[in-house]
Amino acid sequence: MIASKLPTVGTTIFTVMSKLAADTEAINLSQGFPDFDCDPALVDAVARHMREGRNQYAPMQGIAALREAIAAKYAELYGVSYDAGSEVTVTSGGTEALFDAVAAVVHPGDEVIVFEPCYDSYVPAVELSGGVPVVVSLRYPDYRVPWNEVRAAVTPRTRLVIINSPHNPTATLLSASDIDELASIADRSDLFVLSDEVYEHIIFDGERHESVARHERLRRRSFIVGSFGKTYHVTGWKVGYVVAPAALSAEFRKVHQFVTFATNTPVQHALAEFLAARRGYPELASFYERKRDLFLELISGSRFKALPSRGTYFQLLDYSSISEAPDMEFAVRLTREHGVASIPTSAFLYKQPPPRALRFCFAKKDETLRLAAARLRAL
Ligand code: PMP
Ligand code: GLN
Numbered sequence: 001m002i003a004s005k006l007p008t009v010g011t012t013i014f015t016v017m018s019k020l021a022a023d024t025e026a027i028n029l030s031q032g033f034p035d036f037d038c039d040p041a042l043v044d045a046v047a048r049h050m051r052e053g054r055n056q057y058a059p060m061q062g063i064a065a066l067r068e069a070i071a072a073k074y075a076e077l078y079g080v081s082y083d084a085g086s087e088v089t090v091t092s093g094g095t096e097a098l099f100d101a102v103a104a105v106v107h108p109g110d111e112v113i114v115f116e117p118c119y120d121s122y123v124p125a126v127e128l129s130g131g132v133p134v135v136v137s138l139r140y141p142d143y144r145v146p147w148n149e150v151r152a153a154v155t156p157r158t159r160l161v162i163i164n165s166p167h168n169p170t171a172t173l174l175s176a177s178d179i180d181e182l183a184s185i186a187d188r189s190d191l192f193v194l195s196d197e198v199y200e201h202i203i204f205d206g207e208r209h210e211s212v213a214r215h216e217r218l219r220r221r222s223f224i225v226g227s228f229g230k231t232y233h234v235t236g237w238k239v240g241y242v243v244a245p246a247a248l249s250a251e252f253r254k255v256h257q258f259v260t261f262a263t264n265t266p267v268q269h270a271l272a273e274f275l276a277a278r279r280g281y282p283e284l285a286s287f288y289e290r291k292r293d294l295f296l297e298l299i300s301g302s303r304f305k306a307l308p309s310r311g312t313y314f315q316l317l318d319y320s321s322i323s324e325a326p327d328m329e330f331a332v333r334l335t336r337e338h339g340v341a342s343i344p345t346s347a348f349l350y351k352q353p354p355p356r357a358l359r360f361c362f363a364k365k366d367e368t369l370r371l372a373a374a375r376l377r378a379l
Pocket of ligand 2: 012014015030031032033168
């Protein structure tokens, strides 16, 4: 018998629901990925770099051109200067970046504050480092951060706070005053912050992304995680990054070099060209805002109640006027009997009872959204 290091963990809900969708030929609005292709010029660029022979190990920290383009983006969007040499590291997806940052700072017995609903990789990453997750609940339906509870949860053992905005799965945003609250808590302790900002460019209704990078004091103790999968419609390429002050980045790289060592070389070269030319991300918000609005319009008149989606490519729908069933049961039935797969929010919860709501991904072709909405309207 193996003494499991993650005894309560099974297969991720994204794998479970995508498989159920495939097995039952349902429309898959569960796992978050586009069903349309990326810019063909990006594929051409990768192929060109492959043909030109850029097929061996990249430098451990990422190729210089991509790190420089990432640093330039932070300067342009958030007015901050990260040194491309010592403060930017390219990783094999946001998931690797999150794992490495936790492993870099969390010692056995350290406490890590996470907010539920909580992206599913955070707690296992903490546990594998011997850390103790301390879960603070964001409550349905507005999911605001209860800062008094956060203050009460901080102890001398608190090493890290993990935040995520725009937030998966609730599609809420942290405001500038949320960031100020976090900064005031951090000022009174020596904790680090891990800010998962993989949806930074997918933000709606003219709102501003409150990156931790904008807050100078907080930024100095923060790892910020990004992902090119979301930004360039290439979730399967698994390329992300971390920006963090030099001392934090140095510890981060010690872990990264032994987890993956380096990330796919030709893809880094292609992404560097796109990012340096400011391609893709400036129009991403309006691209997905239109998809959100289309999906909402298509399901209006159904018995699902839409919660506000302010960012990400996810939409929570409350189904309490359709069924009393728990969310996993209802999600399975919706897939099998009605042909639409979604994600139950219970997969992101540790303490609070799950609301009767499911997460739907609208990063889909308009015709996919039309077909799915027609099925949802029929319930
Ligand atoms: N954080 C959040 C909140 C996510 O939703 C995702 C992926 N959907 C990731 C991190 C991981 O990003 P990647 O696919 O680049 O590993
Ligand atoms: N982050 C994606 C989602 O929330 C899925 C990523 C994964 O499957 N690990 O749907």
